[in-house]
Structures are given as structure tokens and as C-alpha cells.
Amino acid sequence: MSGQDGFGFAIDPAGHVKVPQLGRVVIEDNVEIGANTCIDRGAGPDTVIGAGTWIDNLVQIGHNVKIGRGCVLIAQSGVAGSSVLEDYAVVAAQGGVAGHLTVGMGAQVGAQAGVMRDVPAGEKVLGSPAMPVKDAMRQFATLRKLASKD
Numbered sequence: 001m002s003g004q005d006g007f008g009f010a011i012d013p014a015g016h017v018k019v020p021q022l023g024r025v026v027i028e029d030n031v032e033i034g035a036n037t038c039i040d041r042g043a044g045p046d047t048v049i050g051a052g053t054w055i056d057n058l059v060q061i062g063h064n065v066k067i068g069r070g071c072v073l074i075a076q077s078g079v080a081g082s083s084v085l086e087d088y089a090v091v092a093a094q095g096g097v098a099g100h101l102t103v104g105m106g107a108q109v110g111a112q113a114g115v116m117r118d119v120p121a122g123e124k125v126l127g128s129p130a131m132p133v134k135d136a137m138r139q140f141a142t143l144r145k146l147a148s149k150d
Contacts (some may be wrong), residue, residue, distance in 0.1 A: 006047075006063025006081055020041060021063055028052075028069075034059065040081070050087065062099065077109075086121065110136075134138035 023042020104121030114128030
């Protein structure tokens with residue numbers, strides 16, 4: 001379903017106070033949206049899904065998110081509020097992008113990666129926290145070596 005209220009609230013001493021979500025969801029031409037995907041409407045600015053973007057099943061897109069042209073979001077991935085995916089960015093299965101970040105043009109977020117900082121254009125990242133693929137692979141190999149020593 002698309003266009004539901006975003007997860008917008010303010011903290012008050014009496015409890016959580018809902019912030020009205022007044023923006024829209026704008027879906028440009030030739031966008032594919034899979035089953036059980038949720039797209040939150042903007043809190044003020046619109047949530048925008050760029051032309052030619054493909055979104056798999058079970059994807060969460062937060063309020064005020066701007067997704068560029070030709071992006072790909074794969075199963076169970078999520079983009080938190082006010083983040084930007086520039087043109088042709090990819091977020092693989094179960095990858096997550098924290099709020100208010102930018103994933104640059106053509107960047108790729110690997111499966112189960114946790115993005116907590118901006119990802120430069122063309123960069124490929126893995127792991128949690130997400131880091132360049134070469135660094136992540138080096139860490140994985142080091143951990144495997146440490147674990148095999150008795």
C-alpha cells in the first residue's frame with residue numbers, strides 16, 4: 001500500500017504526539033512496485049519514486065524519501081525518512097538505509113548492509129555498519145582466520 005502516514009511524531013512529556021503527514025507520494029513513469037511494499041507519504045515535501053525504478057516485494061520506503069531514476073530496491077530492504085537514492089542506485093535484499101542520508105548515483109548497497117553514513121556515487125558497500133566491499137571482505141577473512149585458531 002502506498003501513501004499512508006509516515007512514522008512522524010514528536011516527543012512530549014505526556015507521550016508521543018503525531019506530526020501530520022501532509023505530503024504526497026509521487027510515482028513517475030514505468031515504476032514497478034512489488035507486493036506488500038509500503039511507501040509513506042511525505043510529512044511536508046513529497047515522497048518521490050523516480051521513473052524506471054523497480055521495487056521488489058516487502059520493501060519499506062519512509063516519508064520524504066527521494067528515489068531517483070532507474071533505482072532497484074530488493075526484497076525486505078528499507079529506506080528511512082528523508083533519505084535520497086540518486087539515479088541508478090541499488091539496495092539489495094534486507095539492506096537498510098538510515099534516515100537523512102544520500103546513496104549516490106550508481107552506488108550499490110549489498111544484502112543485509114546497514115547504511116549509517118552517506119554512500120558516494122559508484123561506491124559498493126557491505127556489512128553493518130556498511131563499508132566499502134574491499135574493507136568488508138578483508139574483515140570477514142580476518143574474522144574467519146581468528147575463529148579457526150584454537
